[in-house]
Amino acid sequence: MTQPTFRIAYLDRPMYPSFDETLARAPGVELIRIAPTQADEDILATLATCHGYYVMASRDELPKQWHVTSSLLATLPSLVLAVSYGAGYDTIDVDACTHAGVAVVNQAGGNAQGVAEHAIGMMMVLFKRIPEAQYAIIAGTAAQRDALMGRELSGKTVGVIGLGNTGSRTAALARALGCPVLTYDPYLDASTCEARGARKVELDALLADADAVSVHCPLTAETRGLLGAAQFAAMKRGAIFVNTARGSTYDEAALHAALVRGQLGGAGIDVWEQEPPARDHPLLAHPAVIASSHMGGVTHESRDRVARMAAEAFIDAAAGRVPQRLVNPGVTAQFLVRLGATLGEPAAAS
Structure with missing residues (x-):
């Protein structure tokens, strides 16, 4: 039986090329780049089919309609994992994600x-x-x-x-x-x-x-x-x-x-x-x-590190594992149930 594909989307660009490079070698994942120039309804239609959302961390870089809020989550029935680009997660409403059974991961320490x-x-x-x-x-x-x-x-x-x-x-x-x-x-x-x-x-x-x-x-x-x-x-x-x-x-x-x-x-x-x-x-x-303009962690070394960390979080989920660095660990039980349904088999606790 073929394992279902874990679909991951991001808007515009990844944090660093190593994000795409790492996921390209991972089994069971499909990476989708969404051009921000598309109509909002088309962006939403694509996001609604995805299980993972790689989310820009800077609130002024990401249009507010694509921040992970309760209203957006209500339109994304398949989403189980939101992963921030960096250590911050200003663009993600963690409480709303927990309520919806969506795990949130950041890249603390990477930069x-x-x-x-x-x-x-x-x-x-x-x-x-x-x-x-x-x-x-x-x-x-x-x-x-x-x-x-x-x-x-x-x-x-x-x-x-x-x-x-x-x-x-x-x-x-x-x-x-x-x-x-x-x-x-x-x-x-x-x-x-x-x-x-x-x-x-x-x-x-x-x-x-x-x-x-x-x-x-x-x-x-x-x-x-x-x-x-x-x-x-x-x-x-x-x-x-x-x-x-x-x-x-x-x-x-x-x-x-x-x-x-x-x-x-x-x-x-x-x-x-x-x-x-x-x-x-x-x-x-x-x-x-x-x-300076929020560029403390904008180095080649830091960007490469956090991009790989984010990719590994999605790889863990696609393999049925709970990713590291959960911002909302209280969601774990519900996340595992929803992840198991996504993958068509029980997910692992670690």
Whole structure:
């Protein structure tokens, strides 16, 4: 008896060519590219026949009608697995997926090195005041070299908000540079944080003591707006703020105000409420800001890694196995029942 084909679709393009390359060698799968230029009804008709959906993770890159919401799920009776392009899954309503019996998988850890290097690189550039120096050269106001006296990152206290895969890697790189590391992560105990190279503290203590604060938490109901005017005011005067995690975890206007009044010495921002930010965004005009557009994990190495991880999740499902990195593990029993029906045989628990 021929095993049913597990159909996987994505819109526009994969994260990296290795996604297609990995699945091309896998048995029992059919990979379908959907051109976003098609009419919505045609896109929906194709998605409705698929068992897996490879979903762009950046909310501003994927048209909202193709975010995995309860309304979209209601039109996709065959869907059993939604796999995010990256570590984030802003475009996927996890609760709605759980209710529908759809497993959600992300690629946590796949881009940790790239993002951690981005965060540390921003810290170094900001402590050396390189953005301000470039601004002065372009403006024709560059004067004596010591007018923009910098600082060395080595020996500075680094505060890491969120000590998961990327936060832990950032902490390791900071320690290698001789930096003591504090962390705020309410989901980890002190011994776990210590094993990951950081001392667990409350958020107010981290803000008061850190010379550089680096954000590495996901965007959730708890972390939305986590850092606002009060938190920036509580930071050390002259401290550096870096965010390579998610926009909406911090208040952009409050950050700008803290920079203008000199409370903060600089900011490195890779993630924004709107991505990319508008050209006239006030933060982009501040000389002590270094900006990028959600590209911390956009390296060949990271993209190759996360693309292969995503492909392997679909391969597991096509073989009747529960994929690794389930964001909603509570769906497992229902997922296995639905997967078994899809494959025409009982699915395995692992």
